[in-house]
Amino acid sequence: MKFNSTYFIYIMLIFSLFGCKEQEASNENTDGGNEIEAITYYAQDTLRKTSLSKTYNVDLSENVDSSDGSKPVIVSVRSLSSSPSCNVLSVNSKGFQIDARNSKSCTYEYSVGSATTLSKMRAKDASISAMSGVSLGVATATVLVGDSSELLKPISATTTVDDSVDIFIKTELAQYGDEIGVGFTLDENSLVLPNASVTGSSASASVGDDSITYTPGLGFSGVERILYSYTDGISVLTGSIDVSVSTTVNTAPNAEYFYYLYGDGTQPVPYGETIEIDVKDYISDDDGDTLQLIDVFAYDATLSIPTDFNSNGNNFDDTVFTFSSNNPGRHSITYVVSDNKGGFATGVIELNIAGVYKKIILTSSDPVLIFAPPYTIEQAESAGIKYSEGKVGDGIDSLTGVSTATHDWDTANAICVAKGGSLPSIESMTLLYEEYVSGGLFSNHNWPVDLAYWTSSTISAGSHQEIDMKSGLGSSTLDSQVRYVSCTVDGIVDVEVLGADAITVTEGTPSITEVYQLKGTFASGASEIIPNDQILWDTFTNPAELAKFDENVGALTSFPQSPEVTGTSTLTGCTADGICDTKIVYLQSLICGGIDSSTRFNADRACIKINTVPGTTTLVTGALSVSFYNKLESLTSSVGGKYVYYDDKEQGNYYRFQTRYDEFVSLCNRYNQIELAGRTNWSADPQGRIDYQLRDALLGAYNNPALGSGDMWERYGWPTGALYIYGQSGSSNRNSSRVDMATGEDSSFFGSLGYGISYSSCYSAN
Template structure:
C-alpha cells in the first residue's frame, strides 16, 4: 500500500536541503580583505579585572567590521578566560605584584563573506600607580641576513637600578620565509638576536626592565630590520616633532623629508606602530594618526625599497590635553587649564567641578580652583597666576577676541578664569567679575627662561622642506614656538661642489633657500654638480643657541676612491665579518677627509688641532695621529676623541648606513699584552677593493716613503689612556688589533658603530 506520509517526506527533503544550503548549493568564494592590527600598551592596577579594548587598534580594508579570533597569553602572568572575549574586547585579571603581562591576539572579519587575519601584541603593565604608567623608548636596529645582534643594557636604555627580566623576552615578526630567527641569549644585562639566513623582513622583541627592590616593571620593545647584505638599506631618520592635540583625529603625518635611499630606489612606507594611539597608512609616504591618550608618544615607522632593504625610524612627540598659548607681543606663555586626568597623575586637589556641555568646552566634568590653590599650582611650576591685563591682552593678540573654544586652542571656558587681580575674566566673552573659584592659567616671561633649538643638527634633502623646531622649558614641559613666530636666518657654513670646498658666500650660485615659518627648503639650481652643504640656522628669539642643517651627505658606493668620495660628499662604511673579536654587527667609516669633517661641522682650526701630520694632496686631505706612539700624549688622544665627537654625532643624526649610534672610538678593543698584533676581524670580499684603494691612494699621495701598512684603515680606542687600536693589515681584508709595539701606524678620523 502506498504511504502518502513517507512520500511527502521524500518530496520535501530536497527542498529543505536546498533552502538550508545543502551540498548542492554553490558556495560564494570568500573575499580577502587586508587587516592591520597594532600593538597595544595599557596600564592597570594590581588585583584588578581589566577590559582590554582593541577597537582603536585594528582596521580593515573598506572599513569591514572585525572581531577577535583568538587571544593567547604569552607569559601567563595575568589570568585570562576565553569566555570573556566579546567582539574586540577581552578581560584580564591582574596579579598582586607589579609586572608586565603580554598577550598575542588575532583578529578576523566579523562576516563569513570575508577572510583575512592579523596579529599583534597587548602589553598590560600592572602597577600600583597605574595613572602614571611609563615605558622605555623603543629601540631600532638593522642587521643583515644571518647576522648576530647583541644589545646590552646601555643599548636598551635600561635605567639605573633596573635589569632585564630574562623571562619577559618575546620575539615576533614577519619575514619572506616566515623564519623570524631566534633569541640567541638573554641575561640581566643583554639580549642576543640571531637573524635568519637568506630572508629579509622585520621583527620585534618585547622585554621588561625590573627593579626588584622597589617592585617596578617597565616594558620595552626593539624593532629590527633584516636586510640583504648586497643591498644598501634605505634611511629612515629619527625625528622629534611638534606636540599634537589629544582630541584631534586622523592627523596627517608625512615622512617624505625623513627618508632616502643610497641606491636611489623608490621607498614605500610599509608599517607603522604607535605606543598609545592609532595609525593608518594612507599613502606610500604618509599615515594618519589619532591620539589615544595624553603624554609621551613614539611612532615607529618602517620603509622598504622592495629590494631586500628596510629602514626604521622613530617619531617622538608629546600629546597634550591642550596647547599652551604663546603671546609673542607680550612675550608670555600661558598654560592651559587642568583636567581631572592631569590631577590624577599628580594626586592634585581641587575646589569643585563644572560640567561643560559641548558649547564652551568638550563635554565633561572639569576641576575648578580657589585663587589660593591656583596661585600655589603656578608657584610649583616656577610661574605665576596670570593677571587680568595679561589675559585681556592675550585674548586680543592671539585669539582675536574670539571665544577660546572656537579657536585652535579649544580650552574649556564655561566659567571664568581666575587672575592675580580681584576680578576673573571669561575667555568666552571677555567679561569680568569677582568669583570665588574658577579655571586658571599660569604665565611666565619667556625671555627669562629662553628659547632654544630642539636639536643641534637637522638632516635635510635638497628640494624638500625641512622643519626646524624651537622650544622652551618654561612650564616644566617643552613648549614649541608657534610657526608664525619664527624669524629664522641662515648662513652657509660649508659648501662642497664636486668634492671641492668653496667659499660659502658663493652658495647662491648653486643653491637657493626659501624660509616659511619654521620650514626651510634648499633647492639645487642645477643637477650638474654633486653638492653638499651645511647651513648654520639662528633666530633672534633664541640668541644663545644655533643649529645646523646638513644636506647632500650620503653613503658611498663600493667603487669609490678618496677623491671620488669627496666629489660625491659620501661616506664609505665597512662591516667586519663575524669572527675573532667581531660579532658581525659592527661598522666603521673609512678615513674621513678634511672636506667631510668640515661639512659635518668642524672648523678649520679644530681640524688642524687633531694632529700635525696630514696625508693627501690637492683638495683631498686627511689628518692623522699615531695612536700607539709613545710620543703621542694622553692629551692628544683625548683631544682627538673630543673634537671628532661632533662629527660622529652628526653621522648619527644623518643615520649614515641606517645607524644612529656612531662614536669616535671603539669600546670593545681588548687589552693587548705581550704581542705587537693579533687579528681583530676580516671584512667581506666586496669591501676589499675600496678599502685597498683607500690605503694605496694615501700611501702614494704621501710619496711612498713609508711602509704601506702604516696607512691602513681602522679606528681609535674609546679610552684615551689606552694605546691599543685597530688597523688594516697593509691592503688585505684582515684588520689587526695593535698596540704601542707598532707605533708607526697612522690612525685617521673615523666613526665606529657597535650595532
C-alpha cells in the same frame, strides 16, 4: 577618531596580507542584491601599566573605532606570550581580564568588529579562523604588571636573508643613555615574535650576556618585531627590537634617529592634533635607490601613511606619515623604509605630546603675555588643590570626556600666586579673546569655553569680573562662584642647548667630558641657564661605544675608538612644559684633542687644530699636517699647490701653500665635505682678495681675553713655524697679507714671483 597602523611584519610579495590593522567588512543585502557600504574597523596598538593585584581589566574601548561611527566590540583576544600567567581569564565587549598577581610583561592580539559578528561567533561557538567572510580590525595590547613598570626605548637591528644576528640589549640601549637597573634579569620566557607562525622565524635569549639571537625564517625578507622584558620579581621593564632582514643582491638602506619638534622647532606636539612627519632627510641608500616609507609603529597613537602624498603619481616614493595621540608624554615611533629591491631599514623618532592643555604665548601683545592653562580635575586632585568638578566635555565647547577643574576667586588667585604669576586682568583676557574669537580658544588650543574665566579686575567688594571666552563679554560675579582659571606668567618661550659642537675621539687620546646646558629665554626677554635637575634630556649616540651622556649632570663623555669609528650624539633638552632644542654633537677623530685643546705635539697626527674666537661661535683652523691631509684626501679629493715643511717647534711635517689663494678655497671646501667640527660653512676668500674675516678670526683666536695673548704654539700647540696667509692684493697679486700666530703681528709680504709660501687656515662663522 581613526586608527590606522600596519602590523609588525612586512613580507615581500605577500605584504598586502599583513600591511594594515584596519579591515573592511562587506555585507550583502539578500533582499535586493544591493551592496551595503563597507564598514572599516580600526584597532590601536596600546600599552597598559598596572600595579600588582588579583586581576586587571584591560578596557580597550578608547582604542577602537569604525568608519561609520558605530562602536566596535571586542570579538576575540589571544595571548602571544608563552607564559601561562599571561593567559586570558575572560573577554567582554570592551576588553578582557588577566591575572595580575605577579610582575610580568604580556602581549595580546585582539580583534574588533561588529556586535553582529560577535553574536554569530557565539551562536556557532566558532573561532575567528573558522568563520569565513569575516574581516576584523586587529592590533596588540601589551600589559606591564608590577610595582613599577617602564617601556624601554626601541632597538633596531639588521641582518640578511637566512643569517642569524645577536642583539646585545644593554649595548643597544646605551645609545640612548639608558641602563638596566641592578637586580633586573632578562626574562627568557618573555620573548614574543607576533608573526613567527607566518615567517618561521625564532628567537632565543641569553641571560648571561643580555642578548637575544634572532634567526629569520627560511627565505624571509622584511622587518620583524621581537618583544622582550626584564623583571626583578616585583617590577618590570619591556622593550621591542625591530630586525630588518634584507637580501644580499643590493645594499640595505639607512634610517636615522631623530627627535621631532613641533611648530617653530621647540614645541611639543599638541594633544590630539594630527601632524605630518617627513622622514626624507633622515633616510639614504648607498645604491641610490628610491626609498619608500612602508610602515610606522607606536603605542597609543593614530598613524597612517597617505598614498602618493607628494602627488607625483608614484606610490613607491612616499616618505610622509601622519601621527596623533591623546596620551601626553614621551613617545617613540619606529619607522620602516624599503628600497623595494629586498632592502629594509628601521629608524626611531622621538617626540613629546603636550598635556591636555598647554600654555598660550600671545606674541601680538606688548609685552608678550603667557597664559597658563586651567587644571583638569586629575591635575587639581594630584596637586591637592581645592576645586569643583566642571562639566564633562561634549566635544563642542570642551574636549570630549575631559572634566576641567573650577575654583572660587580666592583659590584662583592663590593658584596664580603659587605659579609665580597673577590672575590676568579683563584687558589681558580680552586680548586673548581677540586672538581666538568665537570659541577659537577651544578649536585652536583645546581650552574649554563652556564656562567663563576669572580675571583680577574688580568692580565692587566681594566680586570680580569674569569673561566669557566664546563671546568676549565680561560681567561681575561673586567671588564665591566657581569659574575656570588661567594665570599670566613670565615663562620660558625659547631654549637653546649650549655646549661643544664636536668632540674628538681619536684613538690614543684621553676621554673628553663636555658639559651641556639649556639656556631659557623668557617672554620678558631675559634669559638664564636652566638648572640641570629641571631639564628632561633625550639622547641618542651612534655608535654607542663612542660616548655616554649622563643626564644627572648634563655631561657627554667620549670613549675614543679606532680612527675609522666616528659618529654623532643627538642631545635634546626640554623644559617641564615640553619646550625643547636639539643639538647634534659630532664625535670625530679629526680635531686634535678637541676644540681649544691646549695639548702640544699632537698637531702632526691625522687631525687638525681648531680654536674658537672668544665671545663668538666662530671657529678657525690651524696648519694642515701631512698626516691629516692624507686622511682628508682619502675622504674627498686632492688639493694642489702645497709643499712639505718641517716645523721645528711642533716637530712635525705640515703643508705650506703657494699664495695662489684658490688652493685655500679648495681646502676649505674639503672641510665642508667632511663636515669638520659638525659644520659646512668653512671658507676663505678666493684669489686676489683680502679676507678680513679670516684675519679677524686668526687674531681673535690669538687674543683670548680670558687667557691673554701669546704664542699659539705655547698655549694651544699650533704650528707657528710659518705665517698664516689671509689674502692678496696689488699687481699680479704679489702682496700677501699674513698673521704671525707666534707674535700676533699682522704684516704684508711682497713676492717678486707673485707667490710666497704660507700656512693655510679656514674659518667658520655661525
